[in-house]
Amino acid sequence: MAAPAPPVRLRATGITKKFGRREVLSNVNFEVRAGEVAAVIGSNGAGKSTFLKICAGLISPTSGRVEVNGSIGYCPQAGGTFDFLRPSEHFVLFGRGDGLNRDTALTRGREMAAMLGWEPEPKVQARHLSGGTRQKLNVILSTLGGHDILLLDEPYQGFDRGTYTDFWEVIWRLRDTGRTIVVITHMLNTMDRVDQVLDLTPTGSERNR
Ligand SMILES: Nc1ncnc2c1ncn2[C@@H]1O[C@H](COP(=O)(O)OP(=O)(O)OP(=O)(O)O)[C@@H](O)[C@H]1O
Numbered sequence: 001m002a003a004p005a006p007p008v009r010l011r012a013t014g015i016t017k018k019f020g021r022r023e024v025l026s027n028v029n030f031e032v033r034a035g036e037v038a039a040v041i042g043s044n045g046a047g048k049s050t051f052l053k054i055c056a057g058l059i060s061p062t063s064g065r066v067e068v069n070g071s072i073g074y075c076p077q078a079g080g081t082f083d084f085l086r087p088s089e090h091f092v093l094f095g096r097g098d099g100l101n102r103d104t105a106l107t108r109g110r111e112m113a114a115m116l117g118w119e120p121e122p123k124v125q126a127r128h129l130s131g132g133t134r135q136k137l138n139v140i141l142s143t144l145g146g147h148d149i150l151l152l153d154e155p156y157q158g159f160d161r162g163t164y165t166d167f168w169e170v171i172w173r174l175r176d177t178g179r180t181i182v183v184i185t186h187m188l189n190t191m192d193r194v195d196q197v198l199d200l201t202p203t204g205s206e207r208n209r
Pocket of ligand 1: 019024042043044045046047048049050051
């Protein structure tokens with residue numbers, strides 16, 4: 001007898017989003033289960049970030065609904081870190097927000113950093129990190145809480161080749177532990193390893209809106 005399908009963690013039904021009179025998303029349907037990785041693709045301006053923000057509950061759709069079964073970690077495309085805080089201070093701040101104690105937050109942050117080939121220097125503030133390193137910090141912060149669902153908006157911007165490979169290794173590991181990962185990506189070479197692809201490119205392809 002076939003094993004029962006893992007539970008649906010995130011279901012978006014009939015998502016439409018208008019900014020003013022402009023429709024950015026039109027009746028998008030999407031469902032992702034525990035232990036699955038989904039890639040969200042589409043041309044610039046297709047509405048990928050908008051869709052992820054709707055899934056994260058950060059903005060409302062004009063119509064449609066999102067059902068979430070589990071906790072969410074969200075990694076924004078940009079920002080998400082504080083100039084004058086050190087990486088360890090970020091780990092504690094975000095970890096505490098996720099209900100971790102200080103030591104656990106620091107340990108998890110450092111472990112995740114090591115998985116991305118990074119050993120944070122204790123005294124360097126975020127504003128002095130390189131763009132790619134700052135993005136590593138951004139990714140780490142979204143994973144600290146051990147959430148069931150990770151929503152990652154082009155998380156690897158500025159990563160060098162080695163870090164990019166490490167990043168996907170982390171994703172596969174998380175998938176193996178039953179997490180659900182939704183990642184916006186432009187990297188087509190990873191598509192054959194993900195469980196599903198949601199292409200938001202508008203039909204009739206009005207690209208680069
Ligand atoms: N708050 C807003 N108000 C008005 N328009 C917005 C708002 N947020 C996004 N848009 C518009 O919605 C469209 C989709 O934006 P979005 O950032 O979701 O696209 P994307 O697919 O993530 O693009 P990219 O690949 O360039 O990151 C864009 O034309 C953008 O200008």
